[in-house]
Amino acid sequence: MAMHSFPTLNNDNHTIALQEADQSWTYAQLNTRIDSFAAGLLKQARDLEEERIAFFMPASLDYVTTMHGIWRAGGIAVPLNVASAVSELEHSLTCAGVTRMIANGHYRDALVELCASLDIELVSTEDVMSIEANLDSQGLPDLNPSRRAMILFTSGTTNKPKGVVSTHHTIAAQITTLIDAWHWTSDDVIPLFLPLHHIHGIINILSCGLWAGATVDLFAGFDVPAITQKIKAGHYSVFMAVPTIYVKLIQYFDSLKTQGKEQELEAICDGFRAMRLNISGSAACPVKLFNQWYGLTGQVLLERYGMTEIGMGISNPYEGERRAGHVGQALPGVEVALFDDNNQPVTKDDTPGEIRIKGDNVFLEYWDNEKATSESFHDGWFCTGDVAGIDDGYYRIMGRSSIDIIKSGGYKLSALEIEGVLLTHEDIKEVAVIGVEDETWGEAVAAFVVLNEGASLEYEDLKAWCKEKMSSYKIPKLLKIVSALPRNAMGKVTKPDLKKQL
Ligand code: MLC
Ligand code: AMP
16 A cells, blocks of 8 residues: 555644644644645655654754655654754664654754764755745655654664664554544644653654644753643643653652642642543552652542554553553454563463564664664564563553663663763773662662772763763663672673672
């Protein structure tokens, strides 16, 4: 089946598609802008033929224009993390073979040198839209849904992040299952403050919202006062966030209480109470947090489970019991099964197994990495590396098979990647990175370091040194200097022993 411009935007002329501070744009305005951007990208070409075009911008009208413009013109969208360090960007751009980069203002200025060194054309959204292109005579390409649409970088058990490729078909499947499951309608209004280089913000919020014809209110980051003012005003019907956001909101509520602003606090909680849905995901929602949120707002959090490679896989029901500490059942169209270490399906409910996933929602491949792609599938099932059990019909996530994956504030971090960077520090001889339980972040990054003879290292100095070399959320929150790392008979660091040391 060939089709034009997929994933689609709902084409209702008058509904507000996007809001940003005091500005707003209707679907008609947005569609016209995207068409003009797509035409500018194409210049004289008929089809971008899966050219990889990166963009480096926070949630904004330009972000949406760029992403959909690339899709409509037949390119592959590569959204980048605006908090990245240069070396991280270099990896993504090189790995994906990016040829053009879209960025504006100071984001653009920050990329001039890097793009020049990688021979990447750096342009702004206005540059692209000002290119004279006659859409009527040329038209946008007809795209087969099996075409590649997006590359998102995700950390894994390997040192450097891998590029997860999804097709237009994958993206459409990921969106439509959530629209049905969570009862999206064009009446919905949702705030978007999560980063837009990950599936949670891109698919669950932005793409579902626009597909449903709803209104998405854009924030460049988690701006608590601005967001809570609108919540207080009853502006939103749906709220989606990682558990850390709910923790931070509760911390904010506590600070209001301390300042004697009880009325303000009540008004914000009433705003949440009036919504039709609050969702938590991307990391485990502790039962204590689930109960606290219910106590404050009357909202029974809907917890769901997902992954960059699969979109969303498992969700508590919209109607029916949303069970604390559990992620619910397989979403419609998604096959979920648990497997033991011998690749046999787990048949007993109380026995844990690795979550494996099949369905149209599953990604196509890791970009330019056949080995990693084939290793991540078994008999057609995508192997998530997450371990779960089933309690009375509800999946419960029990952990991950690799200790080298850390989830901090919803970000997936690779211990090996962080270790690789720390090892380049002149005073560090050996290092082991682990995730340790943390009330705010879920897990916090902890570094155990053996120093070179005679060297010393203060935490603040290490943090400052890291700033240039990694996204700030990867920087260890804890530094422990040790005389030796615990190792087994094979010489491998026994990370579980490090956990016990804390
Ligand atoms: C920020 N910091 C973090 C951090 N986020 N540290 C550890 N882990 C994190 N996640 C640090 C900063 O480096 C800074 O440190 C300090 O906290 C304040 O930064 P900030 O930017 O002002 O913080 P804040 O805006 O409050 O950010 C917190 C957050 C953010 C929760 C809003 O982390 C976030 O947006 N997380 C969501 C990530 C996400 O979307 N994941 C979904 C992946 S997809 P210092 O020392 O400089 O002060 C996926 C699949 C699925 O998982 O199922 O959805
Ligand atoms: P990412 O690779 O960034 O997309 O993160 C995906 C990972 O987040 C999954 O493999 C899980 O480990 C974790 N995750 C997502 N949702 C949940 C949840 N509700 N409970 C526990 N872990 C989760």
